[in-house]
Amino acid sequence: MTVKNHVFFFKKWNELWEYSFRIKHDHHDQGAFNEAFFQCGIGNTLLDGAWNCQISQGGLLFLEKAKIIHYFSSEAAGKNYISYYKLADKTLQMRIKESGSIPDDIKQMILNPKFQFTGVHLINDKRIISIMQSPLVFTLADIKEKLPWLFNFMEAQVSFIRGIGKKLSSKH
Missing domain, CATH: 1.10.287 (Helix Hairpins)
Known part of the structure; x- marks a missing residue:
């Protein structure tokens, strides 16, 4: 074209x-x-997922080779939505709007869009991708919000079991 x-x-x-x-x-x-x-x-x-990587809609699978990254989804913008993409931060957008140009630090972020995630340290672990998209994660989030005592109890049990598993695997 x-x-x-x-x-x-x-x-x-x-x-x-x-x-x-x-x-x-x-x-x-x-x-x-x-x-x-x-x-x-x-x-x-039909364009493959690299051309339409919607992070909030299962796009983590395509992030590594993404050519277009949709970091915001209006469907996910409910009260619990927290953008984990730095360029979606309204303070950055206001800085651009107020200055009338793109500051150098934001230009650097734009040049490296795949590295602009906040607090998402599991994103590079391919074992975790399908779990992050699982209904189980949202169920746990609901339990944590509505029954925090139950969530804390469950987390303590899983932590205990994981500790045992680590000890057993280190003996082999």
């Missing part, structure tokens, strides 16, 4: 999104993107 086609594509995408947002009251951009993709003659091509 040429630069001219890119410009046309992005203008068409924006036009369709504006219509979708203002007339249909749909803030999602995917439908407008798909329609612009089709109208611009690019075709109807």
Whole structure:
């Protein structure tokens, strides 16, 4: 696709999104993107997960090779939503808005988008990815929120069992 086609594509995408947002009251951009993709003659091509890595929607699997990272999901923006992506921090966005330009430290973050996660130290452990997307995790979160005493009890039991397991594995 040429630069001219890119410009046309992005203008068409924006036009369709504006219509979708203002007339249909749909803030999602995917439908407008798909329609612009089709109208611009690019075709109807299935892109793999590297081109649509939605972190909050099971995208951790594709993060390593991601070309586009969606770090925010409006569906996940409920009262318990905490963005674990530094570039989603509203204070950074306000700094850009107030200064009218992108400060150098934020430019450096943009140049290394795969390393801008906060407090997510398990993200590189491939054993954990499917567990993080599991209903079990959300069930535990609900238990912790509604029955903290039960969660603490369960955590103590699991910690005890894990300790025994570590001792047994170190003897072999």
